[in-house]
Amino acid sequence: MGEEEDDGCRLAGPGSGRRASDAAATAMSSPAGSSGASEFLALMPSTPTPSSGGLRLPKSGIRSSKKTCAICLGSMKVGDGHALFIAECSHKFHFHCITSNVKHGNYVCPLCKATWKEIPFQGSLSSEHPHGRARVNPVNWPHEEGRVPVVHQLPPAESANRWHHQFPSGFRGAEPTNFNDDEPLDILSETARSSQQNCPKIVEVNTYPEYSAIEQSASLEDFAVLIHLKAPHVSMKQSPSRNLIASSTVSQHSRAPIDLVTVLDVSGSMAGTKLALLKRAMSFVIQNLGPSDRLSVIAFSSTARRLFHLCRMSDSGRQQALQAVNALVSSGGTNIAEGLRKGVKVIEERKEKNSVCSIILLSDGRDTYTFSSSASGAQHSELNYKSLVPSSILGGTAIPVHTFGFGVDHDSAAMHSIATVSGGTFSFIESEVLIQNAFAQCIGGLLSVVVQEMRLDMECMHPGVQLAPIKSGSYRNQLSSDARTGFISVGDLYADEERDFLVSVNVPPHMEEILLLKVASAYRDPISNDIVHLEVKEVRIQRPEVVLFQTPSIEVDRERNRIQTAEAISDARAAAERGALSDAVSILEQRRKRLSESLAAQSNDQLCVALDAELREMQGRMASQRRYEASGRAYVLSGLSSHSSQRATMRGDSTYCETFIHAYQTPSMVDMVRRSQTSCDSARSPAPPIHPTRSFPSQLRPR
Secondary structure (H helix, E strand, C coil): CCCCCCCCCCCCCCCCCCCCCCCCHHHHHCCCCCCCCCEEEEECCCCCCCCCCCCCCCCCCCCCCCCECCCCCCEECCCCCCEEEECCCCEEEHHHHHHHHHHCCCCCCCCCCCCCCCCCCCCCCCCCCCCCCCCCCCCCCCCCCEEEEEECCCCCCCHHHHHHCCCCCCCCCCCCCCCCCCCCCCCCCCCHHHHHHCCCCCCCEEEEEEECCCCCCCEEEEEEEEEEEEEECCCCCCCCCCCCCCCCCCCCCCCCEEEEEEEEECCCHHHCCHHHHHHHHHHHHHHCCCCCCCCEEEEEEECCEEEEEEEEHHHHHHHHHHHHHHHHCCCCCCHHHHHHHHHHHHHHHHCCCCCCEEEEEECCCCCCCCCCCCCCCCHCCCHHHHHHCHHHCCCCCCCCCCEEECCCCHHHHHHHHHHHHHHCCEEECCHHHHHHHHHHHHHHHHCEEECCCCCEEEEEECCCCCCCCEEECCCCECCCCCCCEEEEEEEEEECEEEEEEEEEECCCCCCCCCCEEEHHHHHHHCCCCCCEECCCEEEEEEEEEEECCCCHHHHHHHHHHHHHHHHHHHHHHHHHHCCCCCHHHHHHHHHHHHHHCHHHHCCEEEEEHHHHHHHHHHHHHCCCCCHHHHHHHHHHHHHHHHHHHCCCCCCCCCCCCCCCHHCCCHHHHHHHHHHHHHHCCCCCCCCCCCCCCCCCCCCCCCC
């Protein structure tokens, strides 16, 4: 049998010349029971090694590569030292990989889902399989030209695709009652910890009053002060691991390791291209986790199951995780609540803890087990959606859940609510081929956490000064009863990530130079676990008798524009939900007009350009009820999630605007998305160049 050249994309990574499988190829599916004997090539059996790259999908669509095993992603070149199995549906795999799957109940082709009548087994007759099937040994069987027929008939009742057949070898078996079987941590060496402590990097804190001077006789009620934070930078160092697509975004010793749980929808609606793309995206995630990071995967449809325990992504752990993910098949309904419950259970019951932990939740449908299947997103209140979330994480401080709504049929209101109450973000993946880029952007941030549990404390220093209510988005804040002190819980920061908080105070009259506020800040270093206290910042203004002319702070004006735009988007969404789309469009149009008249906009500030583009896109997605239901709601909610958390989210197909789609991105996110784009040619037109634009540099002089 000759080998065809396929048009799939080459694997990324040093020295990688192999092509990758698509992990699922419904376009090439053969009907169950097709004729032709299954066979394998006996070529010195050995355990396959995972490839150094992720799955690649050719531009022409989903298609299997004959040179790469769809289970472990390793090479299948004839004479390369691996026994190969060719199924009756003509798809080829490593013999070792397919026998592991079949031995544990997977009786369908991982690529085309054809049910096999003739399957291979490896192992003893009675001890390794409950049905006592005959052993097939590729070495001892007679063969002709290196091919050996495998003649084993499957009883029809056993070829059914049941839920418990979806999980591969190495991880299957009865699910334990307690998920305290996590793999022990790979503790950083004392040398690495010492090097971090000897080179401390701290968060930058700057304050900007709205005006530097106010006339003595003037009294202001809402005088704005901007508090700007920027997390420290981390160096980009290559990892020595040869199995990574391109080395970790940041060195294992310059960042905190993560415990990551991915909760994946494998319901019937995920069949075909969606599941293939999800497998490819998960392959990318697995390949970019380091040996100190731990991963567990929950797959859910009508019910949920943990594919494997919280496992370190060492070479062996990575290979087993790839096999587990690539053996998934789709079936059943959508039980988001059960999937999320098991994901939280993995985090809460672990014996040991990495300093950073998070959950990624992806679904393309609506939870039909917690809510009535006839209910729409607009008919549920936020309180109802909270029932999807385990009560232990409703505070939004312990386990952030980053949610991904996949396609146009997912419940965006539910996914947004889950993210909001847990302290995560919500991304809308409108175009299926962008799922890997969306995951890449998310883990690019999670793998670069340099600050945890950060808190800002503000104290009024003049007896006549009081704080106004603080608008801090999704970050918790609180004022004292006399409004003289207050705090904001900032939480985690990724490397180079920025935060802006606008605080308002009243300014009393008849005072000379006045000290308005003192801003203290502290956080925990996730590597050393030390508490870092930063220098206290003082906010002062001058009080001359006469102020002839002064320009307001461009930083304050820029942040005010962002806050007011987010408020307008929220108001427009409320109007759209009650069916008043014309009112929603009008609200957005009025905001665009006021935005264009602002000082920052007239100074060619890039944030204002981006905000205007976002508002314009939302107006288009509210042009009709049909379009709003199809994509407008999800797009708006993803935008609100991004502004509220000041963190990057995927929005729609991310092709409409070269500036705004990368708002809030950090360099680590940019680097990871570039890797994703390099490892897989997107089915859409080439994406614009990516540049981190969180700072939105203006053309004004620095303050």
